Amino acid sequence: RRKLRRGTTSCWECKRRKTKCHFEQGNPAVCESCQRRGCKCVLQDVDEKTSTGQRARNRNLGAQMNYLETVVDQLVHRPARSSTQGANCETGSEETAAAHEKENSAARTAPRQQNTGRHPSEPFNSRRRLLPKLDKAPAKEPRTPANDNPRIANQPLQPLASQKYSKQLHAQPIDLARSLFQLAICLQQSDRFPETSKLWLNHSNRDVADQYFEAATRYVTSQDSIVVSYEGIETLMLEGLYHVSCGRLQLAWVVFRRALGIAHLVGLHIPQRRRQGKQQSSANGPSSMCLATLWFRLVFMDRYLSLVLDLPMSVLDDSFMDDFVTxxxxxxxxxxxxxxxxxxxxxxxxxxxxxxxxxxxxxxxxxxxxxxxxxxxxxxxxxxxxxxxxxxxxxxxxxxxxxxxxxxxxxxxxxxxxxxxxxxxxxxxxxxxxxxxxxxxxxxxxxxxxxxxxxxxxxxxxxxxxxxxxxxxxxxxxxxxxxxxxxxxxxxxxxxxxxxxxxxxxxxxxxxxxxxxxxxxxxxxxxxxxxxxxxxxxxxxxxxxxxxxx
Structure with missing residues (x-):
């Protein structure tokens, strides 16, 4: 190995790109360039081949994604509960909390493994960089689906150990993107409410929402081959709604136009095809999406944005008025x-x-x-x-x-x-x-x-x-x-x-x-x-x- 010159403080990524490597005062672990690009930041005094093993990274990312989808379930699909039920269920199972703590501890303290001749997966590392690290919440009052409180501010959100809310670590990319978009929209719209400040995130809700949105758009919705499906259309609609919430109406118009193009490819513009039945949604399990409603929402948003932006609309057909939908x-x-x-x-x-x-x-x-x-x-x-x-x-x-x-x-x-x-x-x-x-x-x-x-x-x-x-x-x-x-x-x-x-x-x-x-x-x-x-x-x-x- 080549000897490192004295005084060299740049990382491998900045050396390859031939850019200046600068570290912020409050974040000495990642340089500004790697943080902006979402790349893995490794100093030149550390051999990249001896970095953390792929298996340990898989465990950590799986635990983070499991936590994120749990938060989505709590914020989006939260059932209403009375104060009496919440009081009766405040004392959770210590065994459940201990088991979950053991699982997280194992994922965090996975031993480093030597890579035998294979380089780490850079795309995997860059994707993981986009997801902020989640602080571990105290486990002295574990939360389960039974003691879910209606108010977000009452207790900090914690991972659910129930198997009912556990997700597959190897879920489809479109399902993960949908969950990230849902969480980003919730965080973006709740950023100005003080009772959502205890979500155990390292950054503000708005910054975390932008990171989740960037991860979903960069690696999933930007790939045409992934979004050519009913689930892909629904995910693109969530992307457009995030742009609307941020005030980027032109970008939202472009996203909905793209979703309409895919809807034409899969035949949603044909009344007989979209009225045949319902397409099962793989992300929500027993829930399903109505194809006629999906088509109407696309047309509705396209026309509304075209009206606001003074642009021509895409679909002139009003056959959605005759769809037999409750x-x-x-x-x-x-x-x-x-x-x-x-x-x-x-x-x-x-x-x-x-x-x-x-x-x-x-x-x-x-x-x-x-x-x-x-x-x-x-x-x-x-x-x-x-x-x-x-x-x-x-x-x-x-x-x-x-x-x-x-x-x-x-x-x-x-x-x-x-x-x-x-x-x-x-x-x-x-x-x-x-x-x-x-x-x-x-x-x-x-x-x-x-x-x-x-x-x-x-x-x-x-x-x-x-x-x-x-x-x-x-x-x-x-x-x-x-x-x-x-x-x-x-x-x-x-x-x-x-x-x-x-x-x-x-x-x-x-x-x-x-x-x-x-x-x-x-x-x-x-x-x-x-x-x-x-x-x-x-x-x-x-x-x-x-x-x-x-």
């Missing part, structure tokens, strides 16, 4: 919204063409009123009490809280849909912008203002236990758009003078907009969110202009 009332409303979304996208295209001398026969505002009427008719399928904002602070169980949050999300989407329908008409355009410049668009202004009020009333909720906050970028954008609508409409209404029909609503609307601005400032300061900072500054300037015009 539907709740709000699901019927969703299908009606998906069908009407295609008409809004076509109307927006005609509006752009009209500004450049497009079809003079097309009446865009008549189409808008027709869409609004059909949407109003679709909402009548829901009972009146469904539209009441649910008191999330009074939720008694996880199941009840989940149902309340689902209702709020559906309400937010509906009012955002109404706002997107009428928002082109909140300001009078220049002469000739629309075919009929003398058309009265007051109905659209009133509808947009009403939708903005409902959106802000459901979005601006204090952050805390059993509260819904705009922790995802999608809701932040809804808040900004709603506050902008209120301020712009009232600014434009001042030109009517004494005949301003919104004069009595102005104080309440401005107070709501000011509350939204304060919430954006708070979120920006607390979480160093640049979008919230810039949006709050822009809305403040617009509010000052409105006050001057008044």
């Amino acid at each position: 539907q709740a009332p709000f699901e019927k409303l969703e299908r009606a919204q998906a069908k009407l979304t295609s008409r809004i996208i076509f109307r927006n295209q005609q509006l752009r063409l009209g500004q450049r001398g497009g079809d003079p026969v097309y009446d865009h505002y008549k189409e808008t009123k027709d869409i609004d009427y059909l949407l109003t008719q679709a909402t009548r399928a829901l009972p009146l009490e469904w539209w009441v904002f649910p008191p999330t602070q009074d939720a008694q169980s996880i199941d009840e809280l989940r149902d309340m949050i689902a209702k709020i999300v559906h309400q937010l989407h509906h009012y955002n849909f109404v706002l997107l329908l009428h928002i082109p008409y909140i300001l009078p355009g220049p002469e000739g912008r629309f075919n009929n410049s003398m058309q009265d668009y007051s109905n659209s202004k009133f509808a947009a203002v009403a939708a903005a009020r409902e959106l802000l009333g459901r979005s601006i909720v204090p952050v805390g236990p059993n509260r819904v906050s705009f922790s995802t970028r999608g809701i932040v954008l809804k808040v900004v758009l709603s506050a902008l609508t209120l301020l712009v409409v009232h600014l434009d209404s001042h030109r009517l003078g004494r005949e301003n029909p919104l004069g009595h609503q102005r104080p309440g609307d401005l107070a709501t907009a000011e509350r939204a601005i304060q919430s954006l400032e708070t979120m920006g300061q607390k979480f160093d969110d640049k979008l919230c900072h810039s949006a709050a500054r822009a809305l403040k300037r617009l509010s000052a202009l409105e006050a001057t015009a008044a």
Whole structure:
């Protein structure tokens, strides 16, 4: 072996890449380059061939993946439990905890093995680097499926020793990617809640979520041969939802387009094929996915993102309306919204063409009123009490809280849909912008203002236990758009003078907009969110202009 020169501190990977090797002050084990690339960092004074044996690494990675999938089960598939049952089951089995501790200890203290002529698997090591090390939680109060508590903050999450929740160490890559995406979404959306801070991770929830997401995308969903299946489509949808939650709508649109392409390859666009039955899901065991519902969700997200981004939609077929699927009332409303979304996208295209001398026969505002009427008719399928904002602070169980949050999300989407329908008409355009410049668009202004009020009333909720906050970028954008609508409409209404029909609503609307601005400032300061900072500054300037015009 070649003698090492005195003073050499770089690792083998940086030497091969001929890059500068620099170690952070708080992390002397891995250099910055290897940490960024997810590579194994071994100093040159250590022979790579004498590194930890492959078997010990397999055990450690298997234990980590088992822990990750256990956390997914606890966060996603957690059953509701009463306080009495939780109190009766607080004392777990010491034998179970001891057995699990012994298993983890064996995985951690596996003896080093000499590699006889074979180099370690670098792809395996780089994948393992992407998964952060998990701190071992105290085992003095073991948790089992029987003593699962409804509140995440009550006890730190610990690995379950029950065989029911134990996963195969050699699971399919698509199943592992799905679990990582589910966990990443949970961590990303719970990053701003203090009760989820005791997950026994070395980094913040957001950083860990990004690492899990990167591992799943780099090694699984980026491989076309792995995702060409029903399970692959579902996993790609989870990837797209993570992008939506982070505010990367363009990337989400690309991912859903890719999922739609795969859906066409496997025949989901054919009504007879997707209505034949259900495709069993290998990850969730007894649960299954409905192919008709899977196709509808793909079309729904593609059309919604195309509407928001002002892009053409991919699927023009509305055959999903005829799929025989057991539907709740709000699901019927969703299908009606998906069908009407295609008409809004076509109307927006005609509006752009009209500004450049497009079809003079097309009446865009008549189409808008027709869409609004059909949407109003679709909402009548829901009972009146469904539209009441649910008191999330009074939720008694996880199941009840989940149902309340689902209702709020559906309400937010509906009012955002109404706002997107009428928002082109909140300001009078220049002469000739629309075919009929003398058309009265007051109905659209009133509808947009009403939708903005409902959106802000459901979005601006204090952050805390059993509260819904705009922790995802999608809701932040809804808040900004709603506050902008209120301020712009009232600014434009001042030109009517004494005949301003919104004069009595102005104080309440401005107070709501000011509350939204304060919430954006708070979120920006607390979480160093640049979008919230810039949006709050822009809305403040617009509010000052409105006050001057008044």
